[in-house]
Amino acid sequence: MARKEFQHHEAVSAAVPGDDGYSAAIAVKARVMGGAPTFHRVLAEQKFPTALAADDAAVKELERLADVTQEGELVFARD
Template identity: 60%
Template sequence: MARREFDEFEAVSAMVPSPEGYDAAIAVKPLHFAGSPTFHKVLAGQKFKTALEADQAANQQLARLIGVDAEGQLVFPASN
């Protein structure tokens, strides 16, 4: 599990179990307020056999993340 801080939020790599395996995800939570994190599945359509594989994929996506907007949504660089 990797963690990054942005202006008002922290983002943490995560995985979400599903009947077909695991999804890579990034959990977002406000830095200065209590509350549950919001999970954002990344790499849509890709399923991983193990939680470790999903977390490693989420770590890679977390490294690409350039920010979290005011509504807590993930911001990635524009693809070419």
């Protein structure tokens, strides 16, 4: 698991279980207000056989994450 802080939010890599494997995700939570995190699936077309593989993929996507909007939406750096 990797973590990144932004002005209003923090984001962490995550793995979300499903019927056909695991999905890579980034969980976003407000830094001040707290509350439950919102999970954003990344690499939606890919499924991973283990939670570790999904989290490793999510870590790479988290590295590309440039910002999180005030509404909690992900903003990725352009390649």
